[in-house]
Amino acid sequence: MAVGFKQKSKLSSEIPNSSLADIVFLLLIFFMTVTVFKEYQGLRVQLPMAKATQKIEARRDISYIWLDRENRLNIDDVLLSMPEVRPIMAEKMRENPALIVSIRADERAKYGNVALLMEALKEANALRINFATISES
Amino acid sequence: MNLKKHAKPNAEIPTSSLADIVFLLLIFFLVTTSMNPAKGIGMTLPPPGEQVEIRQENVLNIFVNPEGAILVAGEITDLRDVRQKVYEARMEFKRRRGEDDEIIVSLLAHTEAEYKHMIDVLDEIKQAEATKISIATPHF
Numbered sequence: 001m002a003v004g005f006k007q008k009s010k011l012s013s014e015i016p017n018s019s020l021a022d023i024v025f026l027l028l029i030f031f032m033t034v035t036v037f038k039e040y041q042g043l044r045v046q047l048p049m050a051k052a053t054q055k056i057e058a059r060r061d062i063s064y065i066w067l068d069r070e071n072r073l074n075i076d077d078v079l080l081s082m083p084e085v086r087p088i089m090a091e092k093m094r095e096n097p098a099l100i101v102s103i104r105a106d107e108r109a110k111y112g113n114v115a116l117l118m119e120a121l122k123e124a125n126a127l128r129i130n131f132a133t134i135s136e137s
Numbered sequence: 138m139n140l141k142k143h144a145k146p147n148a149e150i151p152t153s154s155l156a157d158i159v160f161l162l163l164i165f166f167l168v169t170t171s172m173n174p175a176k177g178i179g180m181t182l183p184p185p186g187e188q189v190e191i192r193q194e195n196v197l198n199i200f201v202n203p204e205g206a207i208l209v210a211g212e213i214t215d216l217r218d219v220r221q222k223v224y225e226a227r228m229e230f231k232r233r234r235g236e237d238d239e240i241i242v243s244l245l246a247h248t249e250a251e252y253k254h255m256i257d258v259l260d261e262i263k264q265a266e267a268t269k270i271s272i273a274t275p276h277f
Contacts, residue, residue: 021156027163028159036171037169038171055174102177110249115248122182129182130179135176
């Protein structure tokens with residue numbers, strides 16, 4: 001009778017999940033550092049298309065200016081007029097001299113307004129600018 | 138003799154819910170992260186008040202009129218041919234002045250022109266790998 005009573009070695013049927021929390025932590029830290037919160041809503045604009053589009057690497061140093069086809073101007077969700085741009089941007093440049101100004105102008109906006117905007121930026125010493133475009137593929 | 142055992146206080150922090158909390162945070166950041174980076178055509182403006190005299194022969198003038206018609210070095214040019222023309226002008230300039238010299242491409246768009254037309258032309262100039270691009274200020 002005492003033949004087949006040898007105990008079978010129990011196979012562990014569980015997935016080891018002690019390292020799960022570590023992995024999730026790692027992912028969490030990755031996303032926390034990568035996330036840049038969208039600060040402002042802006043205006044609804046149809047950006048022009050361009051092929052020579054480049055990425056802006058320093059995402060935290062970007063300040064946006066919106067200009068829509070009704071030629072409304074918006075900085076940090078405040079509608080303003082052209083003469084107000086210079087003092088605001090000069091203040092921003094004092095706070096962060098590495099600032100890049102991204103002009104998000106509608107493709108049907110008048111170029112004259114963009115030119116005026118560039119003049120104001122020049123006077124505010126905000127010399128690194130970027131014309132926001134959609135990359136054509 | 139008092140041999141009664143002391144009740145051992147549990148000195149451990151319960152960590153079983155930690156993973157759940159971290160998961161929750163992870164999902165939050167996953168949802169809020171936008172992975173599409175800011176894109177555009179980068180330019181560096183000249184400092185204010187700096188008016189440099191440039192000899193006309195070192196400049197390639199490009200004009201854009203309110204209808205979006207393009208004038209490259211005095212000739213009406215289709216948008217598709219702008220890149221080729223800029224490239225040829227660059228090469229011609231390099232032949233005359235040496236490899237290290239770059240022609241200045243001056244882009245002047247009319248104030249009534251659509252922004253799109255100006256960006257289209259700027260895009261073509263950028264694609265022709267011109268490095269000295271000047272955006273001229275229109276007169277108001």
